[in-house]
Amino acid sequence: MSSFVTGQIIEARCSRCKDITGHVVMACLDGVPVKVECRACGSVHKYVAPEVHTRPKVEKTVRVKAGHDRAEAVDASVKAEKRAAAPRPTREQQQNARRAEENEQRWTSLVDGRSAVPAAYSMNGSFAVNSLIDHPVFGTGAVIELFPPDKMDVMFRDGVKRLRCVC
Ligand SMILES: [Zn+2]
Incomplete structure (x- = not known):
């Protein structure tokens, strides 16, 4: 030195x-x-x-909009980077998580512990409210509402699905 x-x-x-x-x-x-x-x-x-x-300045490539100076553009780009780096669950994600939990609980209360054997689901089938059905994709569900003449809502583990049926 x-x-x-x-x-x-x-x-x-x-x-x-x-x-x-x-x-x-x-x-x-x-x-x-x-x-x-x-x-x-x-x-x-x-x-x-x-x-x-005077740390070696790495000049970032930023797009400078007309009417804005470079400092603003750099600032905006740094902010955007921070947002990308630290993703916080959005309100929507939180709601989805809560909804999934509620679904699970509701499904459990409707389906679990029922001795009835679920009926195989078919578009041409006729199902009563509260009956259990077995769907090839969604699994076991409980019919919660009928929409004559040809729709019903079924509570599956991952949520309510509207299916075709003969009411
Ligand atoms: Zn000086």
Whole structure:
């Protein structure tokens, strides 16, 4: 590491210029500048090494809309990135989860523990409210409502399905 001497002109970050500017070293401690004077604005301040604040900037590719400046575009893109990085369950997802749980409970109360043997489902079948049916895709369900002449709602484990039937 290089050593500095008082009076030397070095590059440092100026808090007033908010930039890297030439500074005159006013005071040194163990070869490290502690106090510098900005040659651009004349302010005297603590030495801040240029590399401390000048991380290699990765210029992001952002689309800048007309009427907006790049800073805004970068800001918007950073915000979008944050949103993508931390997906929180949406209200809809929460509602879906709750609904699924309610479905499960309702299905259990309607179907579980029934001694009746579920009737195989058929579009041409005729089913009574509260009877159990066995569907090839949805599994066992309980008929909860009939919609004459040809529809019924059946409570399956993953929700109510409207099926064809002969009412
Ligand atoms: Zn300055």
